[in-house]
Amino acid sequence: MQLLLVVVIILVSAASLITLGIILVRNLSRTGKLFGRFVSARRTNVSGRVFVVTGANTGIGKDTAMDIASMGGKVYLLCRRMDSAAEAKCDIIQNTGNSYIETLYIDLSNFKSIKDCAEELERKEPNGIHVLINNAGLVTPNDTKIQNIMKIFVVNHLGPFLLTTLLLPLLKRGSSDGSNSRVVVVSSGAADLAALDLDRIDSPQCGSFRAYANSKLANLMYSNALARKLEHSGEHTVVVNAVHPGWVRSELDRNANAVIKTISRTLNRLMAKTSKEGAQTSVMLATDPHYAFISGKYFENCAESRVKNKMAYDTNAQEILWEKSQQLINNLCDYSVTAPSS
Structure with a gap:
């Protein structure tokens, strides 16, 4: 007994x-x-300002758009799946009472689609936009490629690189009201686990998770490089910062293999943030007046932070990544893309 x-x-x-x-x-x-x-972004009235959020039909992107809409902002939901984008638009309008919500089609794996979307924004917002949030992301099996380039690298890095470059004129125009425009790049703490081979950024020999980590390191390196280039070129009207949303229940694993998806969703149920919680740092950087003049930083849990991966802050590595990224984009486009230079 x-x-x-x-x-x-x-x-x-x-x-x-x-x-x-x-x-x-x-x-x-x-x-x-x-x-x-739980740390929440401060409530701010952003009426009259125009926000562009990629991947805003589900997860963090939708909750980011929802919070911004609840503060009065006009929000463009840039999505590939237009059926769920329409549902997200209805949900946001119903929950916030803000009818200034629009959807636009974009496929970040298709450079023509990105160019078409940028041109549509130019037509709709000739006076400029105020905030671009590069939120859309993908975790996919590593054997998926687009014209011999890993799809995950195209969607997570090259696509946002091109979109931001094409929207920079609109962002600069939007800052003419006396307040800086902003670019928010959703990176990840997974950057600490990256081992980015700059000699073969388009087709490294690595597994799916390492490929994802590499793309998130590329996001952070790009964010730091763009902030520096804008500052050095005298363009102080656009600020650029990167965020780690934390471990969030999202649909990033929707295209992952069965094993990764099972592990991911089991751990999500036990330990992950909600998408609303994960959206707060992006919302803060996009709306809080305090961050209108802060650029080239990395944030998590609504506070400035740093990753441990030294490559993220290596300016020489950033320049190599920048040049090779621009070359890859130009090779795949029928037009030349020129991004800001140092």
Whole structure:
């Protein structure tokens, strides 16, 4: 009897420790602190300002657009799946009462689609836009390629590189009202696990997760490089910052293989942030007046941070990535793309 009691006590204790561990890790993934709390972006009136959010039909992108709309901003939802984009638009209008929500088609794996979308924004917003949030992302099996370039690298890095370049004139025009325009690049803490080979950025030999991490490091390197180039060229009217949304329940794994998807969704249920929580740092950088003049930084949990991967801050590596990215884009386009130079 005593032995049974001891066994029960041990099992209960073990279960309690496991439960506590899950709670602590979940807090860590949510806030960066074991005993943390949810950090929310400050509410700001952004009426009259125009926001462009990629991948805004689901997950973090939709919640980013939802929060911005609730503050009065006009929001363009740039999406590939227009059926779910229409549903997101209806949800946002119904939940915020803000009818200034529009959807535009974009496929970040198709450079003509990106160019067409940029031209449509030019027609709709000739006076400029105020904020671009490069949120859309993909985790996909590493054997998927577009014209011999890994699809994940095209969608996560080259596509946003091209879109931002094409929208820079609109962003500069939008800053003429006396307030800086902003670019928010959604990167990831996965950049710390990246090993980006600059000699073969388009077709590295690595698995799916490493390919994702490499694309997220490329996002951060690009964000830092663009901020520096704009500053050096005397363009102080557009600020650029990168964010890590945290471990978030999202649909990034929708195209992953069955094993990765099962592991990802099991861990998501146990430890991940909600998409609304994950959106807060992007919302903060896009709307809070305090960040209108801060550029070239990296944020997580609504606070400035840094990744441990030194390559993210290596200006020589950034320049190599920039030049090779621009070359890859120009090789795949029927027109030349010129981004800001140092």
